[in-house]
Amino acid sequence: MNAPQKAKDLAPLPYRILDDEEKVRKAVAIIREKAAESRMFKLAMECCTKCGACINACHSYLGTEDPYNIPTKRADLVRSVYKQEIMPLSGVLGKVAGGIGVSAELLEKWFTYFYQCNQCRRCALVCPFGIDTAEVSIMVRQILAELGMVPRFTVGIVKNMANTGNNMGIAKPALLDSCEFLEEEMYEETGIKIRIPVDEEADIMYVPSSADFFVNTNTMIGVAKMYHAAGIKWTIPSEIIEAANFGLFFDEKVMKEHNRRLLDCAKKLKAKKIVQGECGHGWRAARMYTDGLNGPVDVEIRHIHEEAAYFIARGIIKVDPEKNGDIVYTYHDPCNLARAGDIIEEPRFILRHVVKNFVEMTPNREENFCCGAGSGLLMEEIMETRMKLGKVKAEQVKKTGADYVVAPCSICKAQLPLVFEYYNLPVEMSGLMDLVGKAIIL
């Protein structure tokens, strides 16, 4: 068992650390509350027939071979309490249905196993009833948060976000510095002054991933080159240079606050369109949750791949696949982009224009497997588990025989190189806008 370290101090989250007795006392009432707030969670608790279709659909189970990582068995960790305490006639039927009461030990088990679920939603795809263990996982992490159990890593992210508007804790001067640095780099490469405008009024507000300023800089460069070539005015909001919304994984309040900040910035910069960068779950949060969190809104919300595909299709930008060489590329569908976010064909359309050799991995599109770090499982201390969660992905990539994996999501970008190294796969990896940037004709 490999669980993330728990935070000892939850600020700025509005929760506090509870002792075991208090946790156990409060748990059932909170489960009941969540069941009233999410029909999907309630139905998952009440309607699973235990048919087992999800067993071999889950990379977490396939990689760890731990039965508690079977989606329905993971959900059973809560369902057993639900059956005992909440289902109608639970007093009579609960025990035989495998019902158990809450204990501090059980809560620890929740913490371990719901932080081995990547919330990738592949189980929801294969379940005849669409029962979504990601939704269960989101709810249970919320319950755990309200009981004072949150990973230290996650609290750190929330703290950075509250202080600086991004997960890495980049302050505005540092942001301006690195934009300048990237502009210089582009100038050296192309001889053209390509800007990365910050906090300027523009129709398009682009929300990158904060990692794009330090680790995945080519993604940022690709975006800047693209808007330059398209001749469109755009800007980056210094108050939220973070597409990622970790609240989606575990806390509705955090998610709502992030989303509000996003919309506020758009208003301030008079943007008509928010364009989300290469971040899987951030896209899901913005595309699928905005209306429910802070809606209705009049700003258009798009993904950078929608923009790029549109520009290429309409001839607004020109690309030359020769520039990305003869090597063989394959595409990893980030779960939240594809299954949960409808960005499925755009990346393929773009890839076919910017590289010469592109092969699909199997399965792909909405059936693709997770990289193994989805839902923010980027903690150092669970590296062993993370590598197991990445096992299926490594096997998939190996089978393609490709030299290069395109994975347009910051979490995938942080996880996959480690997975490839661990499984001895000599493949390179980057985002998709990186390749657009290289192929673009300026």
Add this chain to the structure above:
Amino acid sequence: MKHFVVGVLPYLTFLILVFGLIYRIRGWYASKVKYQLNLFPAPDTPGGEILKEILFFKTLYRFERPLWVMSYGFHLGIFLIFIGHIAGIAFAGHQFTLFGATPEQSEKLSFAFGMLAGTLAFFGALALLLRRLSGQVKQVSDPWDYIDLLLILAIVTTGNAMRTLAPVELFAVKKYFADLFSLRPINYELPTAFVIHYFFGQILLMYLPFSKLLHLAGGLINKAIILTGDGKAKLLKL
């Protein structure tokens, strides 16, 4: 005891089933759907997809073919049994005369359909039980998962027995239900095989609203959430 099962329990069963269903389904609809939770690609007609799910068990067919064979056979059996009970009892086996068959032909057809349905349900349930007893699926099973299947097997087995080993006069059953529905006293004997079958059947109906067997409603409500997109237009149709 026999009198209780045929004269009193049915009214209780009816009340528990109806109020149980209302209670459970109201509970689901009282719970909120705050966000857009569908999966992609979203079908153009979610209703059509749900229909395919009901008629063909499309998702199982796509992802779990061996289970689909067992499950589809089993459910088709249950469905035919359901229809067969209504038609067979209401017309005492003469339902096919409506389509031009003679009474004798109709009884034979009724028997044949009964055989088909009973066999599908029996072997389907047996296959599902054996599957559940082995390996991977055993790991995710609770006592109730077995009890559900055993209960259904008990009903199907006694039902099959009434068709083959201990035949029951359908006219008698029809008269009984007519009396039951018009609240007339049931002061006559019914065959023991029927009473046993009927007893298990009522247990199933009473238990149905409080168990996973309500997947036929809850599962489809959930599937509808997964399948219903928000209809937002794409920037580029690909």
